[in-house]
Amino acid sequence: MSAGSPREAALAAEGLTVAERTRAGLGDLSAGERKVGRALLALYPMAGLETVAALASRAGVSAPTVVRFVGRLGYDGYPAFQRALMREVQDRMGSPVEQYAEGRDVPEGGAFLPWAADVYTARVRESFHEVPPSEFERALEVLTDPRARVHVVGGRFSHVLSDYLVAHLQWLRPGVRAVPADEFSRVALVGDADEHDVLVVFDFRRHDPSTVQLAELARSAGVRVVLFTDPWLSPVAELAEAVLPTRVESPSPFDSLVPAMALVEAVVTAVTERLAEEGRLRVERLEEVRSQLDPHTPSALAPQEASTGPAGGAETAG
Structure with a gap:
């Protein structure tokens, strides 16, 4: 035809x-x-x-x-x-300028927030339904491998997701690092990498050529790759052991990372369950270190017991 x-x-x-x-x-x-x-x-x-x-x-x-x-x-x-x-x-490769031209029927006033909640909730539900369970399971196997050194890299906007994942994984397991943006650090990362390294890549549409190149070089050094991406897939998908796509459609001219953030939360939850007692002991150990380094800041992991101040109000850290 x-x-x-x-x-x-x-x-x-x-x-x-x-x-x-x-x-x-x-x-x-x-x-x-x-x-x-x-x-x-x-x-x-x-x-x-x-x-x-x-x-x-x-x-x-x-x-x-x-x-x-x-x-x-x-x-x-x-x-x-x-x-x-x-x-x-x-x-699906359109820029925000091109997406402005797309017609949108957005309600105003009191109807806006319920409508937005429905839109984003639907995108999260669709994304979770479309992630192949086998890919999710493979990602968990890689991220909980005790021998692995985990490096995480994001893009212009998706670095928000990569930083969030790093912040949580570092509490749960050793050997987790954010990939630095500077050239020399990336050269050293690839130069020192081997089959014990894992590169977690966040790369969404209008995919970043430098991120793709980093993944290609890392893979050639034996590094295992886990990819978070959009439904149209970063070129890194061809190299990855696990590919976790999420929807990016949004009522605004900009792609939404809400479904991807929800998937990151799901990964953190699943990793926590998978690491079980080992993860809990590490959290307790790091929490003790944190309390020694910064004793005036309450733990972010558990609510502090409120104390009553002179005026009878509960005292909390700002």
Whole structure:
């Protein structure tokens, strides 16, 4: 089917993404075709932009099974399937200026906050539903490996997420560091890295070439990579052992990191449970050190008992 053919145009007009078509049709596919669908969703859309042979190998099926799979989705061949994926990628690479031009029906006054709560809650729920459990489990295995040295890097906005993850993981396990921004520190990181290192990357659309390059060099040194990204996937996805995509759609002209922050919270919770007593003992040990270094600041880990001041009010730290 050539680009712009009536059938391809009709599929595009339906407004469904390839991922949505895949999820909707999984129950009607053969066992082999389901393997292709799951492989595609686990590394979406990157897996679908590979060759037929590469996607077949990823799914553990034959090349004809991949061709049958794209046909079941409604596409007349693999080229049409890939054109649809590329249109999705191009549609989602817009700048904030371009997103200003998109029409928004935003309520005003007292209706705004309930509406915003619904929007962001829906994005979090959708994101958690779409994260493959196997990818989440693999990320936990890597992050709780006691032999691993964990390095975490973020981008222009996503450094907020990377800093937050570092701040929590450092309490729970040793060997966690934020990747410095300066060139020499990054050179040393890659130069000293080996198979005992882990690089956690936060890279969202309008992906950062310097972050991608760092991940490529680290991976070539044997470093394991865990990626937090958007549904259209950073190029780092091709290198990563675990890929954790979250929605970024927002009612503002800027991508939302609310779902990604919620996923980071989920990772911290799961790591805490996985490390169990070992993690608790480390928190207690570090809390004792903290109290010696800064005895005037109450612990951030447990509420302090309020004391009653002269005026009868509860005294708390500011």
